[in-house]
Amino acid sequence: MTHTFPVDTVIETLFTALGEHGGAILEAPTGAGKSTRVPLRLLDTHWAKSGRVLMLEPRRVAARSVATFMASQLHEKPGKTIGYRTRTDTRVSEETRLEVVTEGVLTRMLLADPELNGISLVIFDEFHERSLQGDLGLALISETREAFRGDLGLLVMSATLDCGPLTERLGLPLVKSEGRSFPVEVRYAPAGGHQDWQQQVTGQILSIESEAKVVLVFLPGQSAIRELSRLLSRSALESDVTELHGGLSLDRQQQVINRAAGGESLVILSTNVAETSLTIENVTHVIDSGFQREPVYDPVRHRTRLVTRRISEASARQRAGRAGRLGPGVCIRCWSEDEVMARHNTPEICRVGLDQLVLDLARWGCLDPSQMQWLDHPPEAAWCSAVGRLTQQGALDQSGAITAHGEAIASMGVEPSLAMLVLEGKKSGLAKTAARIAALLNERDILAGHGADIRSRLQLLDQKPERFNALLQEASRLVPGAGKHCEDWSEGLAALLVKAMPMQLARRRSNDGRRYQMADGPGVILPQGDALEGQEWLVILDTDGKPKDALVRLALPVPADRIPSLLTTLTTAKEWVGWDAVRHRVIGRRQVLLGKIELHSLPLQTLNTEQVAIALLDGVRQEGLASLPWTPRLKQWQARVARLADLEDGWPDVRDETLRATLETWLLPYLSGMRAMTDLKSVALDNALTALLDYDQQRHLDQLLPEMVSIPTGRKVALDYTGERVVLAVKLQELFGMRSLPELAGGRVFITAHLLTPAGRPAAITDDLTRFWTENYQAVRKDLRGRYPKHPWPEDPLNAEATAWTKKRAGL
Known part of the structure; x- marks a missing residue:
């Protein structure tokens, strides 16, 4: 341990804070050495001498890599002074004083022993990644420290998180370490036109090969890594191409890291496992696709799944920083500099099931x-x-x-839906098969793009088990022996999946061999040309997660002749009364249902009156308020009341959206005997609306905002309240002698006059009649005298007689 790291300068300050407060928060950028230097130095303190130190990592690959590196610094192998524990792999012994674990392991330890006996200090590393298990672990540790173990130390280490809220919540001191990095030139190279982003990344790798030593390429997942590796194999690239992701064995991951440290010219295709968790030496260039795979809750499948999304600004900075660890570097971002990105990744607790x-x-x-x-x-x-x-x-x-x-x-350590599958498998005599399916659903698809039939995956595991050691180890963890051999699943598989996942049954929609209706509601669609196309029944095991018309990724066909026996305990019968949007009327059926799938139905001869009325209201909501017999007068009434509601308290809200939302209150009493949309033409809509006002409001409505106003000719003219302003549309000559427009609602509402020509076309608009006569009339008069010479156009309109007639007819 001869090299120095930036974090070394604050370790004593950090240990002092730990000793005085029993905990601390360390903020140190990637590359500062926090993940290895701090734990190793703790071995010489009372924390490691009075018990074990537990350090949490958000990923299995990071837990194994960090533990292996620290053990090598002590010239040991993992399992002695320093060990690690993940869900699938454990290297610890009685000698172990520092144990690196994944966050889920801490949860299980706490649930088994809330006091964490034998543990003196818990370290949360890379806490800025904000995993669900990390947040849960911190909440549980906080309660343990408060209720049982006041002596239990807590150290939270983060690279990019704004630690202010964390410091405030935990009440612990914050220690900051400066990073050590060299300038990184950031270039933006978005894909152009119809170019695929993977082709763009390939082009960027080829463009900088001659100037680069180790190129670290960030990609969203293993399928993207495989595709890019295929594209590069067809190119003129001379550097070796290697992969780095969580699906590799520890030995293969370490080989990649060793090759980079040894000075080879490499192109490393990596997931975001290399963003903060692993140290890769000699990286001079980073090419960032700008994407990552992250867990998001899929409401269609009621479980969390991985989806590809744009990274955050914080992740982009982390990735770019990998190029400036040992000297000046270059980062090529394959997106536009103008693109707006989230500042930080959304914590898992806010986006997963x-x-x-x-x-x-x-x-x-x-x-x-x-x-x-x-x-x-x-x-x-x-x-x-x-x-x-x-x-x-x-x-x-x-x-x-x-x-x-x-x-x-x-x-069981898997999502509850998968755990229930395994438990059902144990009851059905297919425990090992159920464990294999759970492992298949919990990991990446081993036959992505080769059809949706789950049976092809099970057959591949039977035929070539050596290719899928990690997946079969996970199956064996769930059910011992599941990785070595399996039962004959050909006969009982459909029954197992239907019993374990009844709401994931789907029935083919009529006249479409690819579209299916699922028992729990959503519609899904098979890929074009899939071998399962046309099957009447499927159990849907996985989709692409889209909320509408999700694409099926994994499914199992269920023979139609097996459905009746499988569904005997799963179906329900009920009477349904509702709106038929095709026939535009209320109908009733007696249905036999599997969730949302209608298996059989018969029409009901007699319908409950109350149910009919409620269904008719649903029809009005679907078809809109325009389905009611509105008249122009009622539209004006609605506008008048709405205008008064804006002026005074106590008036009802009669806007369309409110009326639509409250149909039960004002329309329902007037629907007696009605059943179809045609019946609504006779509904007493004027009575229903007027009943929203009490007696005083009905009287005041006409006083404050009258339907009509009188004009100088003696005629009453209707006002239009439906626009932004109240409009009086009248021929200009009919207002001769009128000095001002009437005021409404006690002077709170003003009228705008639309002054029309004798032909009824617009001539002028004013809300100040006196000003119009004195300032604008002469210009209008000059124009109208020429166009309408048979009509009177007096020079003094204020002292002229109002008329709608020509001069001859008016006797002039």
Whole structure:
């Protein structure tokens, strides 16, 4: 440990803060050395001598890599002084004093032992990534420190997070370390025209090969890495191309890191695992696609899935910084400099499903998340949705407490929906098959782009298990032995999936072999030309996550002749009365349903009067208020009342959106005996609307905003209240002698006069009649005398007699 790092200058300050306050927050940019220097120095302190130090990493690859590097600094292998523990791999012993674990492992440790006996200090590394398990772990640790272990140390380390809110929430001192980096030239190179972004990235790699040593290319996922590797294999690239992602074994990851450190010319195609978690030496150039794969809740499948999204400004800075670790570097961003990006990534707790969080907190004994300390509180809607699902599935009781079934689900370490699949598999004699399917759904698709049939994946695992060691290890973790051999699943697979996932059954829509209606509501669509096209029934296991017409990625066909026996306990019968948008009338049916899928139905001969009225209101909402018998007079009434509601309290809100939302209040009593849209033509709409006003309001309406006003000819003219201003449209000659326009609502509303020619065309507009006569009339008169010579155009309009006639007819 002869090299010095920026964090070395603040380690003593940090340890002093830890000793005085029992905890601290360290803010240090990537490359400062916090992930390795700080833990190694802690080995010489009382924290490591009085117990074990636990350090959390958000990713398995980072946990293994960091632990392996630190062990090498002590000339040891992982498992002695320094060990690591992930969901699938453990290297610890009685000698271990510093244990690097993934965040989910900490949750399981806390649920098994809330006091964390034997642990003296917990370190949260790379906390700026704000994973759901990281947020949960910090909330649980905070409660443990408050309730059980005042002596338990806490150190939170972050690279890019604004630590102000974290410092305030935890009440711990903040120690900052400056980073060490060289200038990085940032270039922008967006894809042009019809160019694919992957082709653009390929072109940028080729353009800088001659000047680069190690090129680090950030891509959103393994499928993008495979595609770019294919494109580069067809190019004239001379540098070796290698991959770096979480799906590689530790040995293969270390080989890539060693090759870079050894000075080879390399192009490393990496996911964001290289953004902050791993140290890669000799990187001179970074090419950033600008994309990442991140977990997002899929309401169609009721589980969290990975989707490709644009990175944040903070991630872009992290990635660019990789090019300036050892000297000046270059970062090429494959997007426009003008593009607006989010400042930070949205915390997982705000964008993923919360089923596992609800179960974990229920095991902890917390039924109300507001009782815990959070940096960002779980969204109420997502929390309530998860509680509802888990209660329906028997994982929680009616009070929200966890059941024995829920304990079994929570202990499996996978999403609850996948855990329930495995538990159903154990009951059905297909435990190993269920474990393999759960592993397939929890990892990346092993046959992406080769059809949606899940059976092809299971067959591939049977035929070539050596290609999928990591996936089969995960299956064996769920069910021992599932990775080595499997049951004959050909007969019982459909029954297993239907029992485990009944609401994921989907039925083909009529006349379309690719479109399906799912039992829980959404419509989905098979890829063009998929071998499953035309199957009447499918169990949908995975989609691309779109809220409408999601593309099916994994599914299983269910023979139609098996459906009746499989659905005997899953269907419900109910009577439905509703609006038929095709026939424009209320209809009733007795339905046999599987969720939202109608299996059978018969028309109801007799309909409940109240249900008919409610369904008719639904029809009005669908077809719009225009389906009611509005007259011009009623439209004016609506505009008059709306104008008074803006002036005075107490008047009803009669805008279209409010009337549409409150049909039950004002229209329902007038629908007796009606059933179809044609019946609505006779509804007493004027009575229904007028009833919204009390007696005094009806009287005051005519006083304050009358329908008509009298003009000098003695004629009454209707006012138009429907526009922005109240309009009096009248022939100019009919206002001769009129000095001012009437005022409305006690002088609070003014009239605008649209003065018309004898032919009824616009001649002038004014809201000040006296000013018009004195300033504008002569010019208008000059024009109109020439166009309408048979009509009177007196020089003094204020003293002339109002008329609508010609001079001859008026006797002039």
